[in-house]
Amino acid sequence: EVQVVESGGGLVQPGGSLRLSCVVSGFIFSDHYMDWVRQAPGKGLEWVGRIRVKANSYTTEYAASVKGRFTISRDDSKNSLYLQMNSLRTEDTAVYYCVRDQSDSSGYYYFDYWGQGTLVTVSS
């Protein structure tokens, strides 16, 4: 059974930093691209960023709203994904989801497994 479990959320002041973690099981983590998606309270879904696999040099993509402030990394030996968030703003307040990607025959990548999310609150 695929499991995706986020941790590390909490209350942080504007300008502060926080590191989220995601531990997965039930599949070969190193074979999959992984993403972070967030959802502000009562709002819709916003893609944060993606990290590819070793064969693609672990390259990353980010949404414009977080580029330069957030960094995604992974440790395949620990089946873990990370999101380092710096220079946090009140508008970064959201539930952050760790998401597995699965490719289809056309080469597109889809979000096929989601965690339950971890809440990050940025407030003074």
Place this chain on the structure above:
Amino acid sequence: AIQLTQTPSSLSASVGDRVSITCRASQGISTALAWFQQKPGKGPKLLIYGASRLESGVPSRFSGSGSGTDFTLTISSLQPEDFATYYCQHCNSYPLTFGQGTKLEIK
């Protein structure tokens, strides 16, 4: 960035009804579109990918159609567990974006 516009934003329907939700992309995305269902306090669940391909384990009353800029999610006969919020999402290019969501409520 490609914008996705979902209609309607909310929808009231009864058990057994057939409902459709549309998603329009601001530019052509071929069939690089997915649909998700989200219930309160839970992470989203993938229903449809590749615009029309049913994810494993998803009931066959869910179907997707469309290509280019116009897409539709149809639920053929609503069940009590289908009342939730639905999102479309494209994966054609970066940044990946979602529609604003459609809340499906019990009439």
